[in-house]
Amino acid sequence: MxxxxxxxxxxxxxxxxxxxxxxxxxxxxxxxxxxxxxxxxxxxxxxxxxxxxxxxxxxxxxxxxxxxxxxxxxxxxxxxxxxxxxPCHQVDAIIHQQREHVRDRIRDLQALEQELDRLERACRAETIGECKIIESLSRPTER
Amino acid sequence: MxxxxxxxxxxxxxxxxxxxxxxxxxxxxxxxxxxxxxxxxxxxxxxxxxxxxxxxxxxxxxxxxxxxxxxxxxxxxxxxxxxxxxPCHQVDAIIHQQREHVRDRIRDLQALEQELDRLERACRAETIGECKIIESLSRPTER
DNA sequence: ATCGGGGTTATAGTCGCTATAGAGTCAAGC
DNA sequence: GCTTGACTCTATAGCGACTATAACCCCGAT
Structure with a gap:
């Protein structure tokens, strides 16, 4: 053993x-x-x-x-x-900060995911000339 | 004007x-x-x-x-x-792939967030010697 | 003539590794 | 003793998408 x-x-x-x-x-x-x-x-x-x-x-x-x-x-x-x-508050702070960092990143990525979703569903075209994705990315200004 | x-x-x-x-x-x-x-x-x-x-x-x-x-x-x-x-399927593919990429990343980060959550809540100690965070990170093996 | 706010180049640094090159070390088998 | 193959050593460059720095040039206003 x-x-x-x-x-x-x-x-x-x-x-x-x-x-x-x-x-x-x-x-x-x-x-x-x-x-x-x-x-x-x-x-x-x-x-x-x-x-x-x-x-x-x-x-x-x-x-x-x-x-x-x-x-x-x-x-x-x-x-x-x-x-x-x-005292271990510095330890706590590092972990806490990382948690916030991760949460922020998740929020950003979720917004991104939605945008990509919309974009992906938008394209029902055959050629690039009609493609809503390219059109959407090329849009004059919007902001 | x-x-x-x-x-x-x-x-x-x-x-x-x-x-x-x-x-x-x-x-x-x-x-x-x-x-x-x-x-x-x-x-x-x-x-x-x-x-x-x-x-x-x-x-x-x-x-x-x-x-x-x-x-x-x-x-x-x-x-x-x-x-x-x-044809615009290559455009679609790039967007689609990015969407998947983002979704995977979100999943990874959500798992991470949970782990950090657990860790953060674990520490109710005053000193590092008793700190569950350090303890948890120092744990002998676990896998 | 000088000043501030542009512009130009080239180079190095960021982060956390990863890849490569070229050399030395070690144990095992013949 | 020799060879083989796995391992180790150092030093250097590369990744991605910038950012920072240095040292210089240009242009219009005072």
């Missing part, structure tokens, strides 16, 4: 870490250069080596990215997450 | 065209380099000059951008819009 089932032992190479976290090796290196991950320790020949600490940090980053957060926000969250005693 | 009310006479300088269309001068030059606009005619001293033809073309581009279309699609639409006799 409890055989480790394809999870490699620490330390991890970059490729193993990539497989463990679902973040590509190139992206991991990119995160290092972008100061989201600390400079990795290296083998004598220069290969990066990682421990479960970096693995967890990377998973944290990946979850934040999945929420649509930018790297700046993620850097802030990582920094904050180390200050266990600090 | 019928005084021209701040609409300058043709030909337009790039700045006048920018004001007429709501597209910044730098962007107009960018569109020229990107082959969305033909190379403008020039004054003796090298200033670009535009007519109502380019003004309308630029408005067309702006409307397409407002619909979220990429410059490649817009190039295609511009090319198509000159072929008055051609």
């Amino acid at each position: 409890n055989h480790a089932c394809a999870t490699p032992p620490e330390p991890y190479t970059i490729g193993q870490l990539a497989r463990l976290t679902g973040v590509k090796a190139v992206t991991i290196r990119y995160y290092e250069k972008a100061d989201l991950l600390p400079a990795a320790t290296r083998t004598a020949s220069g290969y990066r080596l990682y421990s479960s600490v970096e693995r967890d940090r990377l998973r944290f980053i990946r979850r934040c990215r999945h929420l649509g957060l930018g790297l700046d926000d993620i850097r802030a969250l990582l920094r904050l997450s180390d200050e266990r005693e600090a | 019928n005084h021209a009310c701040a609409t300058p006479p043709e030909p337009y300088t790039i700045g006048q065209l920018a004001r007429l269309t709501g597209v910044k001068a730098v962007t107009i030059r960018y569109y020229e380099k990107a082959d969305l606009l033909p190379a403008a005619t020039r004054t003796a001293s090298g200033y670009r000059l535009y007519s109502s033809v380019e003004r309308d073309r630029l408005r067309f581009i702006r409307r397409c951008r407002h619909l979220g279309l990429g410059l490649d699609d817009i190039r295609a639409l511009l090319r198509l819009s000159d072929e008055r006799e051609a």
Whole structure:
């Protein structure tokens, strides 16, 4: 029982870490250069080596990215997450702001969808000369 | 009556065209380099000059951008819009595809919004050490 | 003559990667 | 020991649709 089932032992190479976290090796290196991950320790020949600490940090980053957060926000969250005693309103603020951002974007896209709907239904023509879509896009001024 | 009310006479300088269309001068030059606009005619001293033809073309581009279309699609639409006799199903296809694209994006963002909602409501703590948001983002694995 | 507000070019930066080139490393099989 | 193939390293360029900057030129009004 409890055989480790394809999870490699620490330390991890970059490729193993990539497989463990679902973040590509190139992206991991990119995160290092972008100061989201600390400079990795290296083998004598220069290969990066990682421990479960970096693995967890990377998973944290990946979850934040999945929420649509930018790297700046993620850097802030990582920094904050180390200050266990600090008040967490800055954390709340980042998430709240992102929520508002997403909601705004949804509203914009819904308006867009309607407009595209209207446009798509408008065209019952055969040729471009009669096409209501092109006509609509070419309309003299309207605003 | 019928005084021209701040609409300058043709030909337009790039700045006048920018004001007429709501597209910044730098962007107009960018569109020229990107082959969305033909190379403008020039004054003796090298200033670009535009007519109502380019003004309308630029408005067309702006409307397409407002619909979220990429410059490649817009190039295609511009090319198509000159072929008055051609069938317009390619036009339809571009709009349709964009609609699907937008709908997919909305779905993604709505899922995101829910997740952010949950996260935001989860945090009733005072300090980061107790913060459910950070905790949730740091969770061991979950997938 | 000078000033402000235009215009011109070329180049680099934005964001979050992704792709490419060219080289070095490592374990396994022969 | 040698080769093979998978892996890793660095550095650089590209994506899309602009935006910003620098350094210069032009034009009309004072």
